[in-house]
Amino acid sequence: MKILIVEDNSALSASVRDYLEAEHFICTCAFGVDDAREKLSLFTYDFVLLDMMLPDGDGLELLRFIKTEKIIANILIISARDALDDKIKGLEGGADDYITKPFHLPELHARLRAMYRRNSLQGSHIITANEIELNTNTIEARVHAVLLDITPKEFDLLLYFIVNKDRVLSRQAIATHLWGDYTDNLANFDFIYQHIKNLRKKIAAAGGNDYIETVYGLGYRFKL
Structure with missing residues (x-):
């Protein structure tokens, strides 16, 4: 399964990529809104891991682009901000789940698998x-x-x-x-x-x- 990791922190992005690739995911990294928008326009992904704060915009802006363009992908928002209104905005904007930094990589993996089961496999493994x-x-x-x-x-x-x-x-x-x-x-x-x-x-x-x-x-x- 393919994942687009949209995260401007290169160390975190590399850590997530290395862990998920060891779990047999195919990972691509984007470090800003424009970079992610270009990749989403050219390629398809099963998941988008979406940071809320990016150097050239925010995750909600990219989320709106995904929904406007009818791009099909499971979307997990990742953010250092744990305010309730941020979670609500992301989920109401079309995200499937939300995880707050710092997080454990096994938890991230479990959430991705749960999202895939729920959205693509009718909830069953x-x-x-x-x-x-x-x-x-x-x-x-x-x-x-x-x-x-x-x-x-x-x-x-x-x-x-x-x-x-x-x-x-x-x-x-x-x-x-x-x-x-x-x-x-x-x-x-x-x-x-x-x-x-x-x-x-x-x-x-x-x-x-x-x-x-x-x-x-x-x-x-x-x-x-």
Whole structure:
């Protein structure tokens, strides 16, 4: 999952980025309103961690931009200010949650996972698609109750397909979701095919059906 960290404190931004990347998130940092607005206009993110006080504006200004442009992302406001009216303004402005500095990184991680379960997974950490079952807490995938030996990237790929079932996902969208914005500069996406091939092979070996359809010229679709 991809996260945009909008925080002008470079030390805090780096600390959050390093921790979340160790938890298999793809992180991009922005250090001001203009920087964040440009990234949000060019790329998609699952989460936006939004500082309220930025050198060229405030978090509420960027929050209004996100809502005006109908950008879909889970928004967590982070701020040193713990006044009740700041929380209310952020939540009423469309933020999903609010955390006050200083905070513990495991708490931040837990809040992100809770937001994702609530907004994308109907509140559950167990996701099923016929005989396939994913546990987003343990990062485990099972087919007919058989535990699959898959990598974290393969788990994220399968989760991405299931959450977006029946939608055609381009190779560009898959690459960017799993590996970050730098993939825009790649000449080809042949590695996507290899990851999907490996995932199909492992599901089939456990007796599962192949729900991943190749949509020629467009990408892939998870079709139940």
